[in-house]
Amino acid sequence: MGSTVSSGSEYLRIEQRGAAKFRKTLRAAGDDLEDMKEAHAKAAGIVEGETRRRVPRGATGRLAGSIRSSGTKTAGVIRAGRKSIPYAGVIHWGWPARHITPRPFAADAAKATESQWGRIYDDLVAKAISRIQGA
Numbered sequence: 001m002g003s004t005v006s007s008g009s010e011y012l013r014i015e016q017r018g019a020a021k022f023r024k025t026l027r028a029a030g031d032d033l034e035d036m037k038e039a040h041a042k043a044a045g046i047v048e049g050e051t052r053r054r055v056p057r058g059a060t061g062r063l064a065g066s067i068r069s070s071g072t073k074t075a076g077v078i079r080a081g082r083k084s085i086p087y088a089g090v091i092h093w094g095w096p097a098r099h100i101t102p103r104p105f106a107a108d109a110a111k112a113t114e115s116q117w118g119r120i121y122d123d124l125v126a127k128a129i130s131r132i133q134g135a
Contacts (some may be wrong), residue, residue, distance in 0.1 A: 041071025
């Protein structure tokens with residue numbers, strides 16, 4: 001499995017290439033995929049920490065305070081901003097029409113920490129293979 005970093009206007013999603021097939025295989029083996037949720041949460045936590053270090057800090061620091069992560073059975077997610085901080089996406093991705101240069105702090109954090117969170121997935125795959133082979 002390789003890694004993918006994708007994004008929406010308000011979030012960054014980390015997913016392993018081949019993860020859907022891996023989940024399907026685990027389900028077929030009777031796994032409830034809770035290990036996937038835990039691995040995604042740990043990986044997202046690593047990126048969250050680096051994102052907090054890289055986020056541009058304004059006078060209030062509200063954007064930095066809005067950074068959070070979570071893990072589901074399908075992905076690790078890092079979010080920045082909320083309804084009261086609607087400018088997170090603009091700061092991260094830029095706004096050419098308004099001459100706002102992108103400052104992709106979360107995407108850069110995910111790329112910079114890939115070797116750390118990639119090991120989490122490597123360990124997960126190894127553990128799953130040994131569990132399936134031992135069954």
